Amino acid sequence: MEKLSHATESIIGENVERLAALFPEVVTEVREPDGSLRHTIDVDALKERVGDVAEGQRERYQFTWPGKREAKQEAYRQIDKCLRPCPEESVNWDTTQNLYIEGDNLDALKLLRNTYAGKVKMIYIDPPYNTGHDFIYDDDFARSKADYDAESGDYDEEGGRLVANPESNGRFHSDWCSMMYPRLLLARDLLSEDGVLFISIDDVEQTDIAKICNECFGMQNHIANLIWQKKYTRANDAKFFSANHDFILCYSRSSDRCVIGKLPRSEEMNRAYKNPDNDPRGPWKATPLHARSGKAGGVFQYTFSNGYVWSPPSGTYPRYSVAKLRELDESGEIWFGKNGDAVPSRKTYLTSLGDDGVVPTTIISYKEGGDNHRAVEEVKGLFEGKNLFSSPKPTSLLRMLQRFANLAGDSIVLDFFSGSATTAHAVMQLNAEDGGNRKFIMVQLPEVCDEKSEAAKAGYKNICEIGKERIRRAGKKIAAEVEESNRQLKLGEEPKGVPDIGFRVLKIDSSNFEDVSVEPGEFSQDAVLRYADNLKLDRxxxxxxxxxxxxxxxxxxASIEKLDVDGCTVFSVDGGRLIACFDRDVSVEVMTAMAKMEPDYAVMRDASFTGDDAVSNFAEIFKNYSSITEVEVI
Structure with a gap:
């Protein structure tokens, strides 16, 4: 019977397996210091298999910085941490599909990877902008194992692993890149094949983050670099230019699978279509017959039925062939102006756009996506006028990005720099609008609020406390709005359902188990007794x-149900897929009852058994009653 590992999965081991599947002949064995054998890759054999390689001092295209190697290794390093449930801070714990994870997002991504790899449809992040004033995550790659193991998962009064990154720091850009790189490597694994990533960033690190994404996601999966107009007023005291926009980089897991959602046509768009000639096909607008890019050919001329001889302007190319121009001319789809002597253009009909909306542009104006002022006012409206965040994003911007992501009704949206929790708010709003059941996963470090801040004065100790409260208040507001609209329904209209406005709070902490990996000679008699049950006392x-x-x-x-089976607590998870019992001295009768539930997985603790015979009984019982069940001990 296997024992369930406490640590996260080995990404390096997975990569070795992938290479072995492609090239079995490059796999070899090496002996570990403890004498065991481990499969690994014979690099020389791999070189022979793939041919010419870039190595050593050979020139190549690359983007690097001091610390990049360590940052990459950090993504692959296993951790022995856990997520601890916190129902008392949650909303609708038993029924909600949403998650709020409190802790370091690098740890969170590693913990989530095994379960959520390939399942997240959209990731949005608004990381620290590295302005010289913001904090960045202090990933100390050089720390020893003892230092790492000593971490408790708590954060001190200065925000724990958040450190200032002043411009005077000689590693100003390097530290920021090292912070982002492992997180983006792991984020890619979480995206579905048709999933998209959006990153809000300013122009200080925009080029660096784009290069990191090109490396992590592949340059071919770069979709767009969006411009968001975050301000509509000019900062006249700016030294050079008034910074009125931010960038939003968009990458896909696979550009071949990615489909960007269209936007609904606005009334302003519709007003661009007129019908001055009373065309029975309806309103239209004139579009040029030439293009500024295309295949250059010889001299192009076309004589229309009214005698007008047309050629593309110098430096442009015809959009249509002679045959197509003749077809358009004969069907009356060419416009020569009111007097019939203007440069010809094609009529593009409003009806030709279809009902699925319009292709979005790379510029998001403040009118469509909102602006910083609107975002602040949104938060103030939820918190009795208190300004608790300095630069939140507006929900209208996140709803727009979610439409771009072409989210299905039950898609998962992840934000691992959750901050003010705008992403969660926007997911609930969008669900309320169209009846979807999209799920959010928010991750945020419990960064301590400055004691002089309005948030601290309002009684909030850290950013997580404000973010969770924002979701609670936004959820209540959305539910009230849905219920109010249902009271004003017209005859025949269907009432809207209240979306999922709950969330489960989970907090990252050190391992649930004591570290008993010491040499036998180092154990005292007291330690042996203390570690007879290696579960920590507070777990x-x-x-x-x-x-x-x-x-x-x-x-x-997933659903978590607690069953009373002959006085023992038995967990039934996800409709009985997983059955577990962690009580002491579990009887054969309880094990038999668990086996008769025929789960996919059955798990118990070492301490649940009264001896080796009981462990054997556990496996045998399941063989008799549910041979398909995967049985393990933790």
Whole structure:
């Protein structure tokens, strides 16, 4: 019977398996210091298989910085941490599909990877902009194992692993790049094949983050570099230019699978279509017959039925062939102006646009996406006029990006720099609008609020407290608005359902188990007794079931039911897919009852068994009653 590992999965091991599947002949074995054998890749054999390679001092195109190697290794490093449930801070714990994870987002991405790889349709992040004043995550790649193991998952009064990155720092850009690189490597694994990533950024690190994304996602998967007009007023005291926009980089997991959603046509767009000649096909607008790019050919001329001889202007090319121009001319789809002597153009009809909306442009105006002022006012409106965030994003911008992401009704949206939780607010709003059941996963470090800030004065200790409260208040507001609109329905209209406005709070912490990996000679008699049960004293079965769910690739929003079986607490997760019991001295009768439930997975603790015979009984019982069940011990 296998023991369930406490650490996250080995990404390097997975990569070795992928290479082995492609090129079995490059796999070899090496002996570890403890004498065990491990499969790895014979680099020389791999070079022979792939041919010419770039190595050593050979010139090549690359983007690098001091610390890049360590940053890449950080993404692959396994961790022994857990997510601890916090129902008392949650909303609708038993029924919600949404998650709020409190802790370091690098740890969160590693913990989520096994369960959510390939399942996230959209990722949006608004990372620190590296202005010389913001904080960045302090990933200390040089720390020792003892230092790492000593971490408790708590954060000190200065925000724990957040550190200032002043412009005077000689590694100003390098530290920021090292912080972003492993997070984006892991983020790619979470995206579905048709998923998209959006990153809000200013022009200080825009070029660097684009190069990192080109490396992590592939240059071919760059979709667009959007411009968001975040201000509509001019900062006249600016030294050079008034910075009125931010960038939003868009990358896909696979550009071949990515489909960008269209936007609904606005009344302003519709007003561009007229019908001055009373065309029975309806309103239209004139579009040029030439293009500024295309295939250059010889001299192009076409004589229309009214005798007008047309050629594309110098430096442009015809959009249509002679045959197509003749077809348009004969069908009356060419416009020569009111007097019939203007440069000809094609009529593009409003009806030709279809009902699925219009292709979005790369510029998002403040009128469409909102602006900084609107974003601040949104938060103030939820918190009795208090200005708790300095630069939140407006929900209208996030709703627009979610439309670009072409989200299905049950898609997962991840934001691992959650901050003011605008993304969660926007997901709930969009669900309220169209009846969808999109799910959000928010991740945020509990950064301590400055004691002079309005947030601290309002009683909030850290950013997470404000973010969770924002979701609670926004959810209540959305539910009230839906219920109010249902009271004003016209005859025959269907009432809207209240969307999922809940969320499960989970907090990253150190391992649920004591570290017993010491040499036998280092154990004292007291230690042996203390570690007879290696579960930490402050940990509960509720903590363990979350850990097992992650290991068994069961989503953290799945149902968790507690059953009383002959006086023992038995967890039934995701409709009985996982059955677990972590009580002590579990009887054969309880194990038999668990086996008769025929789950996919059954898990118990070492301490649940009264001896080796009981462990054997556990496996045998399931062989008899549910041979398909995967049985493991934690």
């Amino acid at each position: 509960t079965p509720d903590d363990l079931i979350i850990q097992v769910m992650l290991k068994k690739q069961i989503e953290l929003s």
